[in-house]
Amino acid sequence: MRAYGIEFKEGPDGFGVYASKDVEPLRRARVIMEIPLELMLTVSQKLPWMFFPDIVPVGHPIFDIINSTDPETDWDLRLACLLLYAFDREDNFWQLYGDFLPSADECPSLLLASEEELSELQNPNLASTMREQQCRALEFWEKTWHSGVPLKIKRLARDPERFIWALSMAQSRCIGMQMRIGALVQDANMLIPYADMLNHSFEPNCFFHWRFKDRMLEVMINAGKRIKKGDEMTVNYMSGQQNDLLMQRYGFSSPVNPWDVIQFSGNARIHLDSFLSVFNISGLPEEYYHNTGRLSIVI
Numbered sequence: 001m002r003a004y005g006i007e008f009k010e011g012p013d014g015f016g017v018y019a020s021k022d023v024e025p026l027r028r029a030r031v032i033m034e035i036p037l038e039l040m041l042t043v044s045q046k047l048p049w050m051f052f053p054d055i056v057p058v059g060h061p062i063f064d065i066i067n068s069t070d071p072e073t074d075w076d077l078r079l080a081c082l083l084l085y086a087f088d089r090e091d092n093f094w095q096l097y098g099d100f101l102p103s104a105d106e107c108p109s110l111l112l113a114s115e116e117e118l119s120e121l122q123n124p125n126l127a128s129t130m131r132e133q134q135c136r137a138l139e140f141w142e143k144t145w146h147s148g149v150p151l152k153i154k155r156l157a158r159d160p161e162r163f164i165w166a167l168s169m170a171q172s173r174c175i176g177m178q179m180r181i182g183a184l185v186q187d188a189n190m191l192i193p194y195a196d197m198l199n200h201s202f203e204p205n206c207f208f209h210w211r212f213k214d215r216m217l218e219v220m221i222n223a224g225k226r227i228k229k230g231d232e233m234t235v236n237y238m239s240g241q242q243n244d245l246l247m248q249r250y251g252f253s254s255p256v257n258p259w260d261v262i263q264f265s266g267n268a269r270i271h272l273d274s275f276l277s278v279f280n281i282s283g284l285p286e287e288y289y290h291n292t293g294r295l296s297i298v299i
């Protein structure tokens, strides 16, 4: 893996990637990371399941577990299984990289939230979706990690908490990409070390580029971006999605999510406080209530 002009360090949103020097705006995108396919954990999105790199020996019972998942919906369960397998495999890179991943206590995924925390969520639909997701994960673990499984499976996730942590890593760190191996083009779910340290922004300064010829992922600074030393490097995780989806998958929401604005126009003159109270916004953080100009409401 190569990195240019960046450092990885703790910030307000957990670990993040920061510029270690100024970058003048260039007409062409500039590479800041190169990560080879061999370091990534990859499962194809569609049957037949293909794994890269090929770390699972043929006939290993983890294949049966992966085969028992729903091809349409369970990409995250498959990736979690692969992650747990990689942790267990001697001398695998992910055993070391695991030290950089947030622990269950540090991870804000709602999969790991207690019932008390879920009941405090303002959005009851989100709370019930998360309860369903927690049940789904638990049922999968109970079905798969029953007492009769061979030790080489049992030790991957001895308790449901371990599996649910792996699932939250898969959901909150997966990057969906199309990759080409030889003549084969595949949509894939990937855990990509170092690139998964990039935090999200709706106005990102970086993007991903798959370099087919040598099977590398490049993280690049957008052309024309001026970067100052200490700036955070970010990518856009999800376009066109509202905050409840960000919360569901990543455990955070964004006060500047452009897909979560209430469009309101007309000649009526309404006091801002009355307007906000109609939408029950008064319980939200200060910045919403005082309308710092970040909410796109036209009154």
Ligand SMILES: C[S@@+](CC[C@H](N)C(=O)[O-])C[C@H]1O[C@@H](n2cnc3c(N)ncnc32)[C@H](O)[C@@H]1O
Pocket (backbone or CB within 6 Å): 013, 014, 015, 016, 100, 101, 102, 107, 108, 109, 172, 173, 196, 197, 198, 199, 200, 201, 249, 250, 251, 252, 253, 254
């Ligand atoms: C792909 S990881 C990014 C690296 C992560 N910060 C870490 O500590 O390893 C995604 C997680 O980072 C956090 N995150 C990313 N972007 C964020 C943002 N804009 N605001 C708050 N948290 C964010 C969330 O916890 C999310 O689940």
